[in-house]
Amino acid sequence: MSAIEILFESNQIIVITKPAGTISEHNKFEADNAEALVRAHLIEKVKTPFVGITHRLDRVTSGILLMAKRPGTLKTINQWFENRQIKKTYLAITSTAPKIASGLLEQHLWTDVEQKKALVVSGKKKGAKSAQLSYRTLAVTDFGCLLEIQPKTGRFHQIRAQLAHIGCPIIGDEKYGNAQPYLKQQIALHAYQLELPEAINESPVQFTAGLPDTGLWSRFADQFK
Numbered sequence: 001m002s003a004i005e006i007l008f009e010s011n012q013i014i015v016i017t018k019p020a021g022t023i024s025e026h027n028k029f030e031a032d033n034a035e036a037l038v039r040a041h042l043i044e045k046v047k048t049p050f051v052g053i054t055h056r057l058d059r060v061t062s063g064i065l066l067m068a069k070r071p072g073t074l075k076t077i078n079q080w081f082e083n084r085q086i087k088k089t090y091l092a093i094t095s096t097a098p099k100i101a102s103g104l105l106e107q108h109l110w111t112d113v114e115q116k117k118a119l120v121v122s123g124k125k126k127g128a129k130s131a132q133l134s135y136r137t138l139a140v141t142d143f144g145c146l147l148e149i150q151p152k153t154g155r156f157h158q159i160r161a162q163l164a165h166i167g168c169p170i171i172g173d174e175k176y177g178n179a180q181p182y183l184k185q186q187i188a189l190h191a192y193q194l195e196l197p198e199a200i201n202e203s204p205v206q207f208t209a210g211l212p213d214t215g216l217w218s219r220f221a222d223q224f225k
Contacts, residue, residue: 004037007209012073012201013066014038015194017209020062020186025053034065042069055081058157060172063090063191064209073200080197081154087195090149090159091138093188093216094168095180097145102136105162109155117175118157120165131155133162138223144171144188146220159189171216183215190217 005017018024018034026035035051042049052074054066068074080086108128110121121128132152139146145168149159157176163169164176170189172182182188195206211217211224 004034004041005209006041007064007207008204010069010201010203012070013068013077013203014042015064015066015207018057018062018065018191020060020212020214021184023059024056024065035067038067052077054078055154057191058160058189060185060187061189061191062186062209062212064194064207065191066194066207076200084152085197087193088151088191089193089195090151091190091192091211092147092149092159092163092170093144093220094147094163094170095144095178096168097137097140098135098147098166098168102134104132104134105166106130106132107162107165109158109161111156118155118161120161129153129155131158131162133159135163139220141219143219144216146223148192160187186215188216 007017008015023030023033025033027033035053039049039051050069052068054068054077057063057065068077107120108123109118109131110125110128112119133149135147135149137145138148151158160170160173160176169176169178170187171178171180172187190212193206193208199205211221
């Protein structure tokens, strides 16, 4: 079982960096999942630890995961997510730069269950949900474009689908139209920062997961010194 990087831990929450290629929630067919890794860590201190999943990252995405260690804390964090009080910042590397360097994307997404894919559709389509995110270009180089993304909503595959819709699919994301070779079970999408509306038992308000040391990320390291 893989090790996890713990960014912060208290008696109420634990914040980790999930590696790309690992699923977020418990799965009886895959022992190497973030929830099981956290539980294995906590069981060294508590016989029957509580692990509350507050949000998820796609298998192919790396970055920050926040989990609750108490039911009451889980309820509070879930309410913050529901009310859009938690600010999330992602980084993505695309093969092409957006035509407009920064902006707000507003579309409607519909989930194709058979393809396990989000599609940009008309708002009139049954089951379509509004999706908004803001983005800005941080760097454009010969080996890719680095984007900072802040989703306003939390739809299935939102960032991947909306960037692909403007002609900027994420490197490695073959499902959304980028055939550029990348690492197995990974795309160049990283959950970089998570900001709470207030501290939880004197915790930090903002958490940051350093860039992955794989793929193209090292070529953009100077942007974050």
